[in-house]
Amino acid sequence: MRRVTIYSVAQACGVSSSTVSRAFSRPDLVNESVRQRILTTAAEMGYRPNRSARATATGRTGMIGLVVPDITNPFLPLLVRAVQRAAGLADWSVLLVDAEGDPTAESQLITQLQGQVDGLILASPRAHPVALREAIRDLPCVLINREIAGLASVICDNSAALASIGDHLLEMGHHRVALVGGPADSWVAAQRATTVRGWASRAGVILDDLGPFEASFDGGRAAGAALLTTDATAVFAFDDVMACGVLAELARRGVTVPGERSVVGCDDVLMARMVTPSLTTVTAPTDQLGSAAVDLLDRTIDEPRAGPENRTLPGTPALRESSGPPATP
Amino acid sequence: MRRVTIYSVAQACGVSSSTVSRAFSRPDLVNESVRQRILTTAAEMGYRPNRSARATATGRTGMIGLVVPDITNPFLPLLVRAVQRAAGLADWSVLLVDAEGDPTAESQLITQLQGQVDGLILASPRAHPVALREAIRDLPCVLINREIAGLASVICDNSAALASIGDHLLEMGHHRVALVGGPADSWVAAQRATTVRGWASRAGVILDDLGPFEASFDGGRAAGAALLTTDATAVFAFDDVMACGVLAELARRGVTVPGERSVVGCDDVLMARMVTPSLTTVTAPTDQLGSAAVDLLDRTIDEPRAGPENRTLPGTPALRESSGPPATP
DNA sequence: TTGAAAGCGCTAACAG
DNA sequence: CTGTTAGCGCTTTCAA
Numbered sequence: 001m002r003r004v005t006i007y008s009v010a011q012a013c014g015v016s017s018s019t020v021s022r023a024f025s026r027p028d029l030v031n032e033s034v035r036q037r038i039l040t041t042a043a044e045m046g047y048r049p050n051r052s053a054r055a056t057a058t059g060r061t062g063m064i065g066l067v068v069p070d071i072t073n074p075f076l077p078l079l080v081r082a083v084q085r086a087a088g089l090a091d092w093s094v095l096l097v098d099a100e101g102d103p104t105a106e107s108q109l110i111t112q113l114q115g116q117v118d119g120l121i122l123a124s125p126r127a128h129p130v131a132l133r134e135a136i137r138d139l140p141c142v143l144i145n146r147e148i149a150g151l152a153s154v155i156c157d158n159s160a161a162l163a164s165i166g167d168h169l170l171e172m173g174h175h176r177v178a179l180v181g182g183p184a185d186s187w188v189a190a191q192r193a194t195t196v197r198g199w200a201s202r203a204g205v206i207l208d209d210l211g212p213f214e215a216s217f218d219g220g221r222a223a224g225a226a227l228l229t230t231d232a233t234a235v236f237a238f239d240d241v242m243a244c245g246v247l248a249e250l251a252r253r254g255v256t257v258p259g260e261r262s263v264v265g266c267d268d269v270l271m272a273r274m275v276t277p278s279l280t281t282v283t284a285p286t287d288q289l290g291s292a293a294v295d296l297l298d299r300t301i302d303e304p305r306a307g308p309e310n311r312t313l314p315g316t317p318a319l320r321e322s323s324g325p326p327a328t329p
Numbered sequence: 330m331r332r333v334t335i336y337s338v339a340q341a342c343g344v345s346s347s348t349v350s351r352a353f354s355r356p357d358l359v360n361e362s363v364r365q366r367i368l369t370t371a372a373e374m375g376y377r378p379n380r381s382a383r384a385t386a387t388g389r390t391g392m393i394g395l396v397v398p399d400i401t402n403p404f405l406p407l408l409v410r411a412v413q414r415a416a417g418l419a420d421w422s423v424l425l426v427d428a429e430g431d432p433t434a435e436s437q438l439i440t441q442l443q444g445q446v447d448g449l450i451l452a453s454p455r456a457h458p459v460a461l462r463e464a465i466r467d468l469p470c471v472l473i474n475r476e477i478a479g480l481a482s483v484i485c486d487n488s489a490a491l492a493s494i495g496d497h498l499l500e501m502g503h504h505r506v507a508l509v510g511g512p513a514d515s516w517v518a519a520q521r522a523t524t525v526r527g528w529a530s531r532a533g534v535i536l537d538d539l540g541p542f543e544a545s546f547d548g549g550r551a552a553g554a555a556l557l558t559t560d561a562t563a564v565f566a567f568d569d570v571m572a573c574g575v576l577a578e579l580a581r582r583g584v585t586v587p588g589e590r591s592v593v594g595c596d597d598v599l600m601a602r603m604v605t606p607s608l609t610t611v612t613a614p615t616d617q618l619g620s621a622a623v624d625l626l627d628r629t630i631d632e633p634r635a636g637p638e639n640r641t642l643p644g645t646p647a648l649r650e651s652s653g654p655p656a657t658p
Numbered sequence: 659t660t661g662a663a664a665g666c667g668c669t670a671a672c673a674g
Numbered sequence: 675c676t677g678t679t680a681g682c683g684c685t686t687t688c689a690a
Contacts, residue, residue, distance in 0.1 A: 005667055016677045021669060031675060046466070048444035052384030053667030056682045061381055063424075071410050072599060077400045081427055093445065095392075096425040098410055115377035116422065137375070217603050244603050251605040270401060271600055274546050274573050276580045334683055345661045350685060360659060382683030385666045661690080666683105673678080 004047040012041050024049055063093045064297060065117040067109060069126050071098040073215075074241065074269040075284070079123055079144070082290025090298060092118075103127045103185070110135035119297045122146070124188055140300040142293045146187040152300055152308040154292045158266060158315040159195040161282040162236065165264055165317045166199045172325040174205070174234040174262065180223040180246065181211035182238030189215070189238050192266060196236050208232045213242065220245015228253065233261060233326035240265035240272045243279055247322065258324030268318055277321030285313045333376040341370050353378055392422045393626060394446040396438060398455050400427040402544075403570065403598040404613070408452055408473070411619025419627060421447075432456045432514070439464035448626045451475070453517055469629040471622045475516040481629055481637040483621040487595060487644040488524040490611040491565065494593055494646045495528045501654040503534070503563040503591065509552040509575065510540030511567030518544070518567050521595060525565050537561045542571065549574015557582065562590060562655040569594035569601045572608055576651065587653030597647055606650030614642045 006020040013020070015034065022030045023038040030038075055061045066083055068076045080096060087094050095117055099105040103126040110120065110132070119140040125132060129148050136151075143153040169177060179196045182189030189212070200207040208230040213219035220242035227235050227246065237243035243265030250257055257263055257277055265272055265281035272279040292311050299309065335349040342349070344363065351359045352367040359367075384390045395412055397405045409425060416423050424446055428434040432455035439449065439461070448469035454461060458477050465480075472482040498506060508525045511518030518541070529536040537559040542548035549571035556564050556575065566572035572594030579586055586592055586606055594601055594610035601608040621640050628638065 003667090007667080017667090018669080018678080019676060021667095022676085025669075029675075034675085050385070050667050051445045052381045052390055053682090054669070055381030056379070056385050056684080057667080057669040059682070071406045074403065074406075074599075077403075077406055080425070081400050081429065084425070084427055085429070093424055095422055096409070096413070098413055100410065100414075116380045217599070248603060248605050270403075270546070271603070274577060274600070275604065276577050332683090336683080346683090347662080347685080348660060350683095351660090354685075358659075363659085379683050382666090383685075385668080386683080386685040388666070659690105662688090664685105664687085666685085669680100669682085671678105671680085674676085 004042075004045045005050070006047075009038065009042045009045060009047050012045065013038050025054070060118050061116060062091065063095050063117045064119045064121060064294075065095045065097060065110070065113040066121045066123065067097045067099065067106060067113075067125065068123045069099050069103070069106065070101040071096075074271055075239070075267045076123060078269070078286045079290055082287045083121060083293060084290075085287075086291035086294035090294060092294070099126075104131070107131040107135035114139060119301050121293050121297060124186075126183075126185060138304075140297060140304060142297045142300065144289055144293050147310070150308055152296045152310065154289055154296060154311045154313065156284050156289060156315050157312045158192060158282045158284075159198075161315040161317045162192065162195050162266070163199045165280065165282070165319070165323070166196070166203060166205070166236075168317075168319065169234050169262060169264075169323065170203055170205060172323075173328075174326055176206040176208070176230075176232045178208040178210050178227050178230055178232035178235040180213060180220070180227070180235055180237045180242055181209070182213070182215045182242070184212045186215065192236075192238060206232075211238075213238075215239060215242060217241055217245040217248070221249040224249025227261065228255065234264065234323065235261060236264045236266075238266065240267045240269045240279060240281055243281070243322075244271060244275050247275055247277075247279070257322050259327050262323040262326070264323060266315075272318075272320070280320045280323035281318050282315040283318045284315050288313050333371075333374045334379070335376075338367065338371045338374060338376050341374065342367050354383075389447050390445060391420065392424050392446045393448045393450060393623075394424045394426060394439070394442040395450045395452065396426045396428065396435060396442075396454065397452045398428050398432070398435065399430040400425075403600055404568070404596045405452060407598070407615045408619055411616045412450060412622060413619075414616075415620035415623035419623060421623070428455075433460070436460040436464035443468060448630050450622050450626060453515075455512075455514060467633075469626060469633060471626045471629065473618055473622050476639070479637055481625045481639065483618055483625060483640045483642065485613050485618060485644050486641045487521060487611045487613075488527075490644040490646045491521065491524050491595070492528045494609065494611070494648070494652070495525070495532060495534070495565075497646075497648065498563045498591060498593075498652065499532055499534060501652075502657075503655055505535040505537070505559075505561045507537040507539050507556050507559055507561035507564040509542060509549070509556070509564055509566040509571055510538070511542070511544045511571070513541045515544065521565075521567060535561075540567075542567075544568060544571060546570055546574040546577070550578040553578025556590065557584065563593065563652065564590060565593045565595075567595065569596045569598045569608060569610055572610070572651075573600060573604050576604055576606075576608070586651050588656050591652040591655070593652060595644075601647075601649070609649045609652035610647050611644040612647045613644050617642050
């Protein structure tokens with residue numbers, strides 16, 4: 001009852017180990033009937049290919065590392081699922097690594113992944129670009145929601161969606177809106193802020209620039225409090241989590257939404273539908289982000305010399321209960 | 330500029346490859362000064378041990394598989410983090426696998442992990458015990474929040490916490506409460522239901538047994554509607570997600586909480602603090618669950634013949650805004 | 659404390 | 675289409 005290897009299967013089938021190997025990894029190169037025989041006896045014997053052995057032989061582990069800045073951010077589980085699904089289709093396993101909110105941990109963790117994965121997907125990394133590049137070395141790598149020169153990336157462009165929601169607010173009569181910024185070192189936060197500022201100046205809307213706040217529920221509550229010091233009738237929050245914080249703070253103070261203030265989030269995490277009132281937000285194309293990232297990584301691995309590709313996917317507006325016409329005084 | 334291996338490092342140091350190998354994996358067996366020299370030149374050369382090669386040689390991958398039923402369930406990211414952290418301390422990598430809500434996928438995915446991981450942690454698996462055992466084979470395995478004869482497990486026992494919250498409700502004057510059951514095939518759901526029923530009969534409280542409902546936000550909304558057909562003044566929901574659904578439905582219908590109905594959840598996910606009113610619930614000892622699971626797995630791997638160990642950790646009550654005295658008619 | 663050498667299970671030319 | 679034969683990078687006896 002020793003371990004089942006290609007050798008034991010080969011012996012049981014009266015073929016050579018290479019044939020068994022081929023039956024699994026290069027099925028087209030082996031006679032159909034022989035292949036069937038091998039496959040069935042292998043199944044009977046309970047054979048499982050040893051991935052590590054294959055990896056030493058081929059130099060490929062069949063694994064990709066997925067590094068997330070903070071798995072408790074509700075946006076990430078959806079992305080993780082999307083990446084896993086796409087990776088599975090390409091017969092890759094995903095090694096998930098959580099930086100637990102610490103930007104410097106990111107680069108360390110990446111370093112540790114060297115020699116363990118064939119490639120890397122970094123979801124909205126917060127680490128310093130220099131540290132990041134150093135950690136990545138020459139591992140094939142794709143960024144999600146961040147751009148760094150020389151690296152492939154997939155980004156979600158929310159500008160059209162945010163502008164469209166802005167226009168909608170304007171039509172409803174909001175002429176003064178607030179912007180709740182995310183963390184100062186966040187690439188997406190900067191993107192979104194720029195977008196909203198651009199829209200406001202184009203639309204001739206007065207913008208109250210609040211923050212930056214911590215990108216958390218409590219950060220959102222603080223932002224909610226800050227919002228009330230302004231005359232803005234609507235607010236763009238950095239993301240849904242913060243928007244939920246804003247909603248909670250407004251509710252606590254008895255401020256009605258959308259009557260007294262309209263609130264807009266970003267990402268469309270599950271929670272956005274669950275809160276009361278449900279949140280007007282921008283839906284990120286999570287599945288496409290994941291599969292695009294895997295797709296790009298695939299190419300980067302196969303053709304390391306090809307220049308880094310960048311792909312942009314648009315978010316879509318989701319108008320819900322938290323936005324509406326301002327109360328007419 | 331070829332790949333850096335123990336051989337290149339050995340050559341650069343004027344020692345044999347075995348010595349380099351030992352310098353990393355058995356540091357005590359090599360002369361301190363030699364070791365230092367090896368370590369520094371290895372670092373300079375950018376050497377990274379090849380995990381796959383080590384795995385083929387030792388028969389251990391250094392990876393554990395973590396199978397979750399549905400990563401979008403907000404309880405799981407917290408658990409994932411806890412497991413990862415504990416695993417990292419023991420120098421293990423975690424291969425996360427998401428069954429995307431499909432119980433039969435669980436066993437398939439487990440099968441695929443064979444030969445790829447040294448052990449398995451299954452978080453509240455929903456699959457049939459027979460299928461599960463078959464898939465697991467003789468891979469060391471620890472269950473979280475489910476018991477199956479012959480397998481090690483770590484479970485969170487909420488009975489004391491739920492009873493204590495029940496008693497508190499009773500003291501405040503609730504004499505009729507409802508129970509919103511989770512999915513029929515869920516082990517935890519059955520546990521919790523039994524606990525609440527037991528408490529109710531002991532406390533002499535009338536129990537309205539609703540459900541089972543789908544364990545989702547929408548399931549919770551349905552439950553909220555069902556709740557209003559009863560005279561119960563308080564409700565125990567299967568988990569926080571459902572409880573949030575109940576809250577949302579009650580809010581939609583203008584039913585006040587806790588004035589007209591009190592709502593109790595279970596798990597204490599991030600969302601529980603974010604909803605308005607914040608949710609009275611049972612806090613699961615997530616970190617301990619994770620580290621206990623890793624700890625048990627460690628033992629199971631080291632001493633496969635030792636009988637399966639089972640560990641129980643208590644949840645703790647968290648009284649928040651969603652529970653209070655019933656309106657006096 | 660170190661080195662030589664034999665594997666670990668699998669793949670990949672290269673012949674046949 | 676199939677078998678032979680080297681490795682892949684690392685660990686681990688066994689001697690020295």
